[in-house]
Amino acid sequence: MGDPMKIRAKLDGDVLDVRVLMAHPMETGQRKDGAGNLVPLHFIQTMTAQLNGKPVLEAETSQAISRNPVFGFKLKGAKTGDKRTDEVTVPTG
Amino acid sequence: MTRTLAFCAVAALVAAAPIPQAAGQSKPPAVERDTTTEEFEKFRVVLEADNPAELFELKGAELWKTPRGPKQTSLERCDLGLGPGAVKGAYVQLPRYFADTGKVMDAEQRIVHCMVTLQGFDAAALAKQPFSNETHTPDPVAITTFVAGQSRGMKIAPPQTHPRERETYAIGREIFFYRAGGYDFSCASCHGEDGKRIRTQQLPNFTRPDQAIRSYQGWPGYRMTGGVMHTLQWRLWDCFRQQRFPEPGYVSDSLTALLTYLAVNARGQVYKGPGIKR
Numbered sequence: 001m002g003d004p005m006k007i008r009a010k011l012d013g014d015v016l017d018v019r020v021l022m023a024h025p026m027e028t029g030q031r032k033d034g035a036g037n038l039v040p041l042h043f044i045q046t047m048t049a050q051l052n053g054k055p056v057l058e059a060e061t062s063q064a065i066s067r068n069p070v071f072g073f074k075l076k077g078a079k080t081g082d083k084r085t086d087e088v089t090v091p092t093g
Numbered sequence: 094m095t096r097t098l099a100f101c102a103v104a105a106l107v108a109a110a111p112i113p114q115a116a117g118q119s120k121p122p123a124v125e126r127d128t129t130t131e132e133f134e135k136f137r138v139v140l141e142a143d144n145p146a147e148l149f150e151l152k153g154a155e156l157w158k159t160p161r162g163p164k165q166t167s168l169e170r171c172d173l174g175l176g177p178g179a180v181k182g183a184y185v186q187l188p189r190y191f192a193d194t195g196k197v198m199d200a201e202q203r204i205v206h207c208m209v210t211l212q213g214f215d216a217a218a219l220a221k222q223p224f225s226n227e228t229h230t231p232d233p234v235a236i237t238t239f240v241a242g243q244s245r246g247m248k249i250a251p252p253q254t255h256p257r258e259r260e261t262y263a264i265g266r267e268i269f270f271y272r273a274g275g276y277d278f279s280c281a282s283c284h285g286e287d288g289k290r291i292r293t294q295q296l297p298n299f300t301r302p303d304q305a306i307r308s309y310q311g312w313p314g315y316r317m318t319g320g321v322m323h324t325l326q327w328r329l330w331d332c333f334r335q336q337r338f339p340e341p342g343y344v345s346d347s348l349t350a351l352l353t354y355l356a357v358n359a360r361g362q363v364y365k366g367p368g369i370k371r
Contacts, residue, residue: 004151023148025228033228065286067227067320068145 009078017079018049022070028063047071051078123173135220146238146315146367147323149230153239156232162212171207173200173240181332184244185364188353190255199235199352201326202344208233225321225328237324238313238367245366249309249354260354265354268347271298274337279349284308284334294326305358311368318371325352 006021022044029041041063049057058074153208157168157180173183174191188199198206203242206277208214257366272279283289284299297307329348341348 004148004155005146006151019143021145022150023145023152031227031239039228066317068315069147070143072143074328 011078011080014078016075018073018075020049021068022071023068025033026063026065026067026069044069049073051075097249098310122225125254130295133371137371140317140369142322144315144367144369146313146318146322146369147242149235149238149313150242150367151239153235153237157239162208162214164211164213166211167212168204168207168236169305171204173203180240180243182201182244182247184241185247185249186251187358188258188349189252190257195257196346196348197257197353198343199232199325199349200240202349204236204240205233205344208236209291219342221321224327225323227319230322233371234313234322234324234327237326238322241313244364247364249306249356249362249364250355251360252350255359261350262357264347265350265352268351269354276337277339278336280332280336285321288364299355299358302358302360302362306362306364308355309359309362309364311365314368314370316342316370323370335356 004023008019008021010017016046024040024044026044027039027042029038031039033039043060043063043066047057047059047061048055057073160167170177171179171193172193173180174186174189175181175183184200187203188197190197191203194206205216205219208219219231219233222229223231223233225231235344251258253262269280270285272282279285282298283291284295286299287298289296289298297304299305299308309325312328313322314328315321315322326343329351330341332345333339
């Protein structure tokens with residue numbers, strides 16, 4: 001079972017307030033496990049959001065972000081009933 | 094990790110030791126305005142809108158309806174007290190008496206019972222690593238979070254009609270006031286009167302109905318420290334550890350008794366659902 005992601009969007013006038021909750025360990029590569037071994041680097045590196053097939057956000061993120069992060073952004077020009085696709089790329093290493 | 098935690102607990106206990114009051118001072122000092130708590134409260138309100146606990150609720154919901162375990166069945170026939178499969182409002186009406194087991198059970202204890210009896214999971218294996226860490230959230234934790242979320246905005250209403258329910262409450266009350274361990278501590282040492290604190294954190298008095306809700310509120314909770322999801326089973330286990338008590342068994346009857354005492358004290362208060370903790 002994949003880890004869930006939760007997206008909430010609130011339209012206020014013509015501004016859409018989007019909040020994305022992501023389940024992710026966001027390992028910094030500096031943490032050690034119970035046996036003293038380094039836990040390998042594993043974090044969300046890029047994030048893209050599209051509105052009606054058009055990219056509205058591209059983000060490069062670092063390991064400085066917390067585990068299970070919340071990401072919020074606002075965008076203009078969205079309407080009720082618009083389709084969205086979201087994609088989070090999580091390459092290992 | 095363990096060593097750091099143990100050290101913090103010692104610091105907490107030292108800070109919690111009662112400060113002798115000046116002679117002639119008959120009235121306890123009023124609870125001082127705590128700016129640290131107030132600031133953190135603001136922070137928590139902002140975070141509550143986007144609580145990662147919701148991710149665990151979603152995961153728990155998935156686990157609830159997925160056929161799993163050696164018997165490949167879902168938990169949709171699990172009776173949490175309101176009939177098989179009824180989840181809405183079940184959490185705030187627990188702990189309660191179950192005729193099939195002949196005892197009072199709390200939410201997580203009942204969920205584990207269902208996982209064992211319906212799905213065929215091994216109780217001992219589930220109890221082996223019952224608490225979340227940075228990399229692993231046990232299934233009962235996620236399922237309990239889901240079940241708790243289904244009582245969001247409802248009043249705490251554990252029944253006290255069956256004699257066993259009243260007896261369990263009385264046992265829980267006994268445990269709450271029972272002083273023992275190397276520090277001669279009881280739950281009541283910290284949570285039995287107004288105006289106590291540990292370091293900068295003010296402690297609720299669980300013998301008062303309006304404050305007893307704070308034993309339930311926020312749990313299951315997402316701890317920002319470490320980013321892990323914990324239930325009341327973990328919270329009470331940690332209370333026992335801080336008091337230097339013997340380790341309580343996971344989903345044991347003692348913890349259920351203590352939870353019954355706390356829940357009954359909080360009766361009528363509104364439960365806001367899984368929370369977020371610092």
